[in-house]
Amino acid sequence: MANPRPMxxxxxxxxxxxxxxxxxxxxxxxxxxxxxxxxxRKTRENPMVPIGCLGTAAALTYGLYCFHRGQSQRxxxxxxxxxxxxxxxxxxxxxxxxxxxxxxxxxx
Numbered sequence: 001m002a003n004p005r006p007m008x009x010x011x012x013x014x015x016x017x018x019x020x021x022x023x024x025x026x027x028x029x030x031x032x033x034x035x036x037x038x039x040x041r042k043t044r045e046n047p048m049v050p051i052g053c054l055g056t057a058a059a060l061t062y063g064l065y066c067f068h069r070g071q072s073q074r075x076x077x078x079x080x081x082x083x084x085x086x087x088x089x090x091x092x093x094x095x096x097x098x099x100x101x102x103x104x105x106x107x108x
Contacts, residue, residue, distance in 0.1 A: 046093075046095075048088075048092035048096075049089060049092045049093055051092075052085055052088045055089075056082055056086050059081040063075050063078030
């Protein structure tokens with residue numbers, strides 16, 4: 001039977017200090033990215049997602065307006081348009097994810 005390794009006493013866990021992970025060194029950002037900066041960066045990376053979101057919102061809003069006015073044919077058309085815009089948005093998100101995955105594999 002193999003002898004177990006001797007136990008070495010470890011320092012008690014200190015919640016105010018970050019954990020020590022071998023091969024990992026945390027970086028501290030002096031200027032965290034705000035909502036506006038992040039939104040602009042993400043829009044530049046994949047501009048089709050905000051366009052799809054705006055199209056979805058516009059079709060939904062106009063469809064509800066037509067429904068309220070009693071124009072059921074137009075309302076149904078706009079609800080179908082909304083579904084198409086949602087599909088476009090999901091496809092844009094997936095395409096953006098695939099492109100960023102390929103970009104990270106190929107290097108900086």
